[in-house]
Amino acid sequence: GQQVMQIPQYQHVQEGEDFTRYCNSSTTLSNTQWYKQRPGGHPVFLIQLVKSGEVKKQKRLTFQFGEAKKNSSLHITATQTTDVGTYFCAGRSNYQLIWGAGTKLIIKP
């Protein structure tokens, strides 16, 4: 069936380092969304990408949709403790939103 892959599930970074996560789909997506879930919380919408090759920025976060609309990426510049959480990508295919397993960003002490 349709799948959205996000690996690895955990990533440890030093505060101040950059963080990049990729999301790959087995099928072409009509759009892709990114969400952030803090520990014990619910997913919170970050961005939606619709066009092939689209790039959007939110302060230190940069999101990109691949040319083939099968993959996307999230890049965080100079991570801060407030960035801690699990980042999910979700791709829309055949009207259904398919979620990746998420990548948990952990800041090393």
Next chain:
Amino acid sequence: ETGVTQSPTHLIKTRGQQVTLRCSSQSGHNTVSWYQQALGQGPQFIFQYYREEENGRGNFPPRFSGLQFPNYSSELNVNALELDDSALYLCASSRGGLTTGELFFGEGSRLTVL
């Protein structure tokens, strides 16, 4: 604060029982979708309701059913509970049916099946 409220926040049931979870959508939203999130996993789509009709369903058995009311609030019912049904159940409201964009999630209902 998303304006989406879910109840109850936590509940414990035993295998074979039935459960009803409730969700009030954000004002102006006509679409509600339900997700199951097991520990350490991403949300799994259960189904979606648009203007009181189910218009999308994930890979869940028929014992997972739902309703949407005229005020666009919604219920998720699960019959014949199994241990694997233990999870966080998330409700999300949005506008626009199956082509909807941003989802606004509630805090979730954490179900434990013993």
